[in-house]
Amino acid sequence: MNSAAHPPSVPAAPDRSSLRQAALAHLARFGTTRHGLGQVLLRRVARWQRQAVAAGAEPDQADATARQLGGTVAQVVAEMVAAGAVDDSAFARSRVRRLTRSGRSGRAIAAHLAARGVEAQVSAQALSGDADSTPESALSIPGHTPLNATERDLCAAVVLARKRRLGPFNPAAGEDTQDPFDDDTDGGGNAPRANARAKALGVLARAGFARDTAERVLDMDPEEAQDWLERLKGEP
Known part of the structure; x- marks a missing residue:
């Protein structure tokens, strides 16, 4: 059969209902920001646009429809935010906790949140650990004082030191033996130890x-290092 004589039908453009269902399906599987959800839905629109043009739709018409659907995407995202299904502050707090426990610095976490469309003010509040950005459930824990930004960064650095066997986690620290981080094999004096510290820094x-x-x-x-790890572990 000659496929040119029977071109594929142009797929129907997504509507508000299908975009809303796509948003709910994504949120059921992933945590995201309003920017992230918007990008997911816009990619769905862009995919339809490519398929429509490939199926024979006029490029200008497909482009106009896609631009119009951009407004629909914004409405769906706003609806998800209003319903509480998307919360940039909660997302930021969750990522701060998770990434801190993996040994990421505050600077690295801030860059991660910015890349996901979290506003700078929301990111700063999540990183600061102030009362406004801490869930009431955490504030109600007897004797619990949330980590502030400096303490959280210190905890993350301890986590990374443990992973890389630096400082208090270096079994050779304080010994008069060749430091495992040093490439110098002469075994002499303070130079290897100083070199190892420079590499750790x-x-x-x-x-x-x-x-x-x-x-x-x-x-x-x-x-002391273990105390900081326990403090981090106690963060809700």
Whole structure:
């Protein structure tokens, strides 16, 4: 059969109902921001536009319909926000907790949130750990004081130090033996130890931690480092 004589039918453009269903399906599987949800729905519109043009629709008409659907996407996203299904503040708090526990610095987390469309003010509140950005359930825990931004960054640096076996987690620290982070094999004096510390500082700096935070972590004894890890673990 000659396919050119029987072109495929142009698919129907998504409408408000189908976009709303797509939004609900996405939210059932993933946490996201209003910007993120909007991008998901706009990609759905763009996919329809490509398929419509490939099926024989006039490009100008398909483009005009896609622009019109952009307004519908904005309405659907606003509806999800109003219903509480999308909450940028809650998303930011969740990501701050998760990424801190993985050893990400406040700078790295702020960049992550910005890339997902979280407004700078919302991101700053989530990172600050102030009462306005802390759930009431956490504030009601007896004896619980939420970590502030400095303490959270310190905890994250401790997590990274544990992962990379730096500072208090370096079994060779304080020993008069060749440091495992040093490439010099002469086994002599303080130079290998100083070189190892410089490399450890570099690891923490590249991860986005301030010099004073990195120095403090590297100077911790194992007991203090564990105390900070326990403090982080106790965060709701």
